[in-house]
Amino acid sequence: MTPRPRVRSLFQIEGLPIIVVFALILGLFMYTAPEVFLAPNIYMTFLSTAPPLILLATGLTFVIAAGEIDLSFPAVIAFSGFVFAILFKDYNLGWIAVVATLASGALVGIVNGYLIASIGIPSFIATLGTQFFWSGIATVLSGGKSYALRGAEDTSVWWWIVGRFGDPNSYAWQDQLSIQALWTLLIAVFLWFILNRHRFGEHVLFIGDSNDVSRVVGINVVAEKIKLYTLMGVLASVAAMMLTLENKNFFGNQGQGYLLTAIAAVLIGGTSIFGGRATIVGTFFGCCIIWMLEAGLVATGLTGAWVRTVQGLIFLVSIIFYLFVEEPQRRAEFFARFGRRTDSGGRDPVGKVPARPARESLGPDPKS
Amino acid sequence: MSLASSLPAASPRPDFRDIVRLEGVQKWFGAVHALRNINMAVGRNEIVGLIGDNGAGKSTLIKTLTGVYKPTSGRIFVRDREIDLSDYSVGTAHELSIETVYQDKSLGEKQPLWRNFFVGRQIVNRFGFINVKKEKQIAGEILLNTIGFRGAGISVDSTVNVLSGGERQGIAIGRAMHFNSDLIILDEPTAALGVKEVRKVLDFVRRIKSAGHAAIYIEHNLAHVHEVADRLVVLDKGEIVSEILPKDMTVAELTEYLIDMQHKR
Numbered sequence: 001m002t003p004r005p006r007v008r009s010l011f012q013i014e015g016l017p018i019i020v021v022f023a024l025i026l027g028l029f030m031y032t033a034p035e036v037f038l039a040p041n042i043y044m045t046f047l048s049t050a051p052p053l054i055l056l057a058t059g060l061t062f063v064i065a066a067g068e069i070d071l072s073f074p075a076v077i078a079f080s081g082f083v084f085a086i087l088f089k090d091y092n093l094g095w096i097a098v099v100a101t102l103a104s105g106a107l108v109g110i111v112n113g114y115l116i117a118s119i120g121i122p123s124f125i126a127t128l129g130t131q132f133f134w135s136g137i138a139t140v141l142s143g144g145k146s147y148a149l150r151g152a153e154d155t156s157v158w159w160w161i162v163g164r165f166g167d168p169n170s171y172a173w174q175d176q177l178s179i180q181a182l183w184t185l186l187i188a189v190f191l192w193f194i195l196n197r198h199r200f201g202e203h204v205l206f207i208g209d210s211n212d213v214s215r216v217v218g219i220n221v222v223a224e225k226i227k228l229y230t231l232m233g234v235l236a237s238v239a240a241m242m243l244t245l246e247n248k249n250f251f252g253n254q255g256q257g258y259l260l261t262a263i264a265a266v267l268i269g270g271t272s273i274f275g276g277r278a279t280i281v282g283t284f285f286g287c288c289i290i291w292m293l294e295a296g297l298v299a300t301g302l303t304g305a306w307v308r309t310v311q312g313l314i315f316l317v318s319i320i321f322y323l324f325v326e327e328p329q330r331r332a333e334f335f336a337r338f339g340r341r342t343d344s345g346g347r348d349p350v351g352k353v354p355a356r357p358a359r360e361s362l363g364p365d366p367k368s
Numbered sequence: 369m370s371l372a373s374s375l376p377a378a379s380p381r382p383d384f385r386d387i388v389r390l391e392g393v394q395k396w397f398g399a400v401h402a403l404r405n406i407n408m409a410v411g412r413n414e415i416v417g418l419i420g421d422n423g424a425g426k427s428t429l430i431k432t433l434t435g436v437y438k439p440t441s442g443r444i445f446v447r448d449r450e451i452d453l454s455d456y457s458v459g460t461a462h463e464l465s466i467e468t469v470y471q472d473k474s475l476g477e478k479q480p481l482w483r484n485f486f487v488g489r490q491i492v493n494r495f496g497f498i499n500v501k502k503e504k505q506i507a508g509e510i511l512l513n514t515i516g517f518r519g520a521g522i523s524v525d526s527t528v529n530v531l532s533g534g535e536r537q538g539i540a541i542g543r544a545m546h547f548n549s550d551l552i553i554l555d556e557p558t559a560a561l562g563v564k565e566v567r568k569v570l571d572f573v574r575r576i577k578s579a580g581h582a583a584i585y586i587e588h589n590l591a592h593v594h595e596v597a598d599r600l601v602v603l604d605k606g607e608i609v610s611e612i613l614p615k616d617m618t619v620a621e622l623t624e625y626l627i628d629m630q631h632k633r
Contacts, residue, residue: 198498202487202498210473218459218488276478276479277478
């Protein structure tokens with residue numbers, strides 16, 4: 001029997017383990033690079049550059065909660081970013097460009113949802129395909145050029161999406177408080193309520209738990225998955241707009257760095273890789289850790305090459321941690337699957353075909 | 369047990385004869401003919417046992433009946449009224465008071481019990497937000513009164529994966545009872561249960577009858593189903609091959625009959 005309580009009660013506070021880890025890493029950097037981490041500027045920079053990552057990771061939390069994956073959001077950042085840049089700059093459409101950008105994100109999401117839920121292509125494959133497709137479209141349409149959005153800061157679109165609460169020309173830190181941080185916070189809080197208190201969020205969690213159970217209890221799995229990917233697409237298009245406006249520049253591969261960082265942030269945060277359990281609070285702190293590592297390692301004096309290495313290490317350590325602590329029964333299944341694969345692929349001598357080792361020798365099949 | 373006392377009395381609706389009736393239902397999965405011309409009716413206060421070998425089509429039949437699968441052709445009547453199959457779904461089956469208790473597919477493993485009681489039928493405001501307080505309160509009442517989980521270390525916040533097999537059946541059955549289902553479909557509810565827990569489930573099946581409801585009871589164990597069913601329907605290769613009244617045959621005779629049938633076909 002799974003031990004009911006005590007250990008688990010520690011996890012009653014949403015995202016607590018990851019908050020502790022975040023505090024430890026922050027403390028470490030305050031010690032190794034006090035001139036950076038004990039001054040306000042780094043935190044203001046965080047508020048203006050972290051929002052795209054947080055929005056992407058929040059959307060991805062829903063996708064992973066449903067037991068699926070999305071690899072196509074970097075392409076949305078390219079494609080929707082291009083739609084926004086060209087409509088905003090070349091056609092001067094202002095707010096219409098914003099609406100069209102959101103629609104382009106929704107379009108990508110609906111196509112993903114349709115491919116995955118209605119046609120039944122595994123999400124990993126489907127979104128791998130759409131990732132190539134949409135980033136290809138963006139490259140073709142933009143001709144590989146980048147678009148500089150000079151003068152954007154004089155428009156109401158710029159002010160409302162990525163403006164500053166203070167004087168934008170001042171370098172004082174209190175003037176650098178960014179609007180996109182507020183938007184991101186509002187969206188994240190809203191989506192927390194959707195996940196934990198709304199019918200849609202409950203359906204997403206049950207779908208992640210089991211598609212069969214979801215159908216049996218009356219959830220329209222196809223429709224909910226299409227909604228899910230549409231949400232992800234729209235969030236990615238918002239991230240694309242913030243990124244393009246914040247940089248005042250569009251370039252075709254501006255989404256590339258987000259693929260692994262966003263997925264890592266979600267899983268570090270404690271959302272289950274098997275679906276069915278998700279935490280937005282955890283994802284938020286996962287984003288903080290991923291972002292802070294980048295700044296902190298460089299400020300500590302390590303080269304940038306270390307950043308990905310350490311991010312990858314923390315990513316793996318946290319997944320192993322969650323496997324052991326949160327899902328002991330899944331852990332057995334996970335290792336059983338892993339063991340079986342090494343067995344058939346590794347130890348079987350080539351040429352000796354028929355007499356495969358009996359499956360019983362590998363221990364009981366966890367699924368039976 | 370507290371099961372009987374809290375089981376709601378059947379609603380007096382004398383305006384129909386059969387709770388559910390299938391006419392000429394066919395189901396194909398690609399090239400596989402899973403259901404062949406099924407004609408079957410369940411009376412309003414009848415326990416029908418559905419038996420047959422693995423792969424005979426029992427589960428497909430149940431899933432077609434409850435809106436999980438759409439039949440390829442044929443007609444389904446609920447309370448003598450024909451169902452529009454184009455928009456028949458699990459949701460509509462729920463609205464028609466048909467509820468299924470599946471062997472292992474009724475509950476979301478990682479979800480707390482209160483969500484499992486209400487998923488698909490949440491208590492929401494007009495924006496779709498769940499009234500968590502109310503759902504938890506009602507779930508607590510079901511746990512305590514309808515199912516009788518007392519002081520077992522189980523609360524509405526417990527997740528399903530800490531429950532035993534019998535406890536899981538209890539949760540699924542309690543859910544069916546709470547939503548006052550006229551037809552409760554039990555898909556091998558005693559599989560993988562200990563003797564004591566089997567008795568509880570069989571008691572519940574009898575109470576479905578005494579409270580005036582109907583049930584379809586799928587079971588491998590002939591002794592269990594023989595004990596509680598009014599009528600047995602035998603399914604083989606997607607076809608109904610015979611109907612037997614338990615009072616006409618002992619369990620031993622029934623077993624022999626089924627084995628003979630397997631040999632002949």
